[in-house]
Amino acid sequence: MRVVQKVVQVAVVAVTKPSLAKTNQQTGRFRWGLVFAGVLGICVPLMAAVLPENRADIMYHAYSGGGLEVNGPSVLARKSIGKSTSVWGNYYVDTITSATIDVVTSASEYTEERTEKSLGADYLYDNTTLSLSYTNSVENDFNANAVNFGISQLMFGDLTTVTLGYAKGWDVITATGRPSLREEADRQKYKLGLSQVITKNLLIGLNFETITDEGFLNNPYREVRYLDGNGGYGKEFEKYPNTRTSHAVAMRALYYLPYRAAIRGEARGYTDTWGVNGSMAELGYIHPTKQGLTYEISYRIYSQNNADFYNDLFNREAEFIYRARDKELSTYSTKTIGLGLSYEFKKRSWGFIDKGSANIFYNRIQIDYENFRDLRVEGVTPGTEPFYSLSADVFRIFVSAWY
C-alpha cells in the first residue's frame, strides 16, 4: 500500500506578552486575530490526503435465486495522471434470464441484457478531493443516466474525513408489448459522510443519504391482484405515487484485533415517504495469513415493513388510487451469510505490475416474505396461499492488479 505522508509546515504564531499589549480597540482586534490564527494554525493537518491506488479488476459475477439468473463481467480500471488527478472507468454487464414468481404467474420467461458504463475522475488539492463521474445504463426497455459529484476533506490531523456528495439521475422507461408507454423519472441524491479514526485500532464511519425520485416509479409490467367477486381474483397494473423521498443513516466500525485480523460491524436505518421502514445489521471478520491468504466471513440481517399502498390481495378492482404488489415493498426479512477467500501475489517478474490478487466471494441470501403469497399454488381460496420465500446464491470471482 502506498502511503504518502506529506509534512505540512505548521504556522507558528508568537503570542505577544499580554502585559505589553496596548488597550486601544484597533490593537484589541489585532490581538483577537492572533488568537484565531493561533488556534486555527494548530488545526493545519500534519499529513495530506492521497489519491486512490492505480489498479485494475476483472470480475465475473453470478446471482441465482428465485427463478432469476444474472451473470456477467465487470471490469474496473483506475490510473493516476500526474500527481493530482486519477481517472477510472467501469464496464459492467448483466445477462439476465428471468423466471421469477412475478414472471411465471403473469407472463413467460425472458432473457435480456443490461450494459452499464461509467467514467470518473478524482482531483486532489492538498487535503481536498473532488470527484466527478458519469454512468449510463442501457437495457431494451430502460435507459438510465447519472452524474455524481463529491467533495472529500481530510482534517484534524488526518484523523477525520468529511464527504459531501450530490447525484442527479434521469431514466427513460419503455415496455415491451406496450409501444405507447414512454415515461421518465428523475432522481437526486444528497450524501454526507464522516470517517473518524478513534484509536490506533478503531475506525468508524457515519453516512447519511437522502434520495428523492420524481416521475414514473413503478414497474410497467407488474400487476396487483384483487378479488373478482366470484371466488377468484383478477389482475390490473400497479400504480405508484410519482414522488418518493427516502432517508438512510448508517454507522460502520472496523476494529483491528490484537493479532493481524479485523472485525467490522455495520448498522443502518431507513425510512421513506411510502411508509417503508427498514433496518439492517452486519458483522464480519477478516483474517489474513502470512502465506498471503485472507479469509473473510460475514453475517447480515435485514427487515422492513410494507409500503402504505402495498397489498397482496385488494378487495376490488381499483380499490385505491395507488396500489402495489411488489415483493420488495412487502413486509419481509432477510439473512445473508458471506464467505470470502483472497490470495495476494507478490511481485515477481510481471513488468509494470507491482502485485496482484485472486479472490472468490460467496453470499447466500435467505428471504422470507410475511405478506406476499405464492401464487404458483392453485386450487385454494385467494389469500390463503402459503407465504413466498426464496434463497439466492451470489458469487464474485475476480482478479486485481496494482501498478
Next chain:
Amino acid sequence: MQDMKFLLSILVMMFVLTGCSIKPWIEPYERANLADPIMNFGRDPVSSAYINHVFEAREGARGAEGGSGGGCGCN
C-alpha cells in the same frame, strides 16, 4: 485585570475549539494497523459496488451504502 481577561479568553477559546485544536491524538507512527489493507471499508471497489447493488435490489432500503475508505490518509 484586562490582561487576565485576555488570557482567560484564550483558554476558553482553546477549550471551545478543542475539536480541532491540540495535536492529533494518534501519531503518524502509531497508524500501522490503520494502514493495513484489511482496515478499509471498501478495499475491493469492483466487488463492493456489485454486492451493494445486489443488496439494494433485494432489500427495499436504499442509500448510505459504505465504501468511503478510511480516515487515516492511507487508503
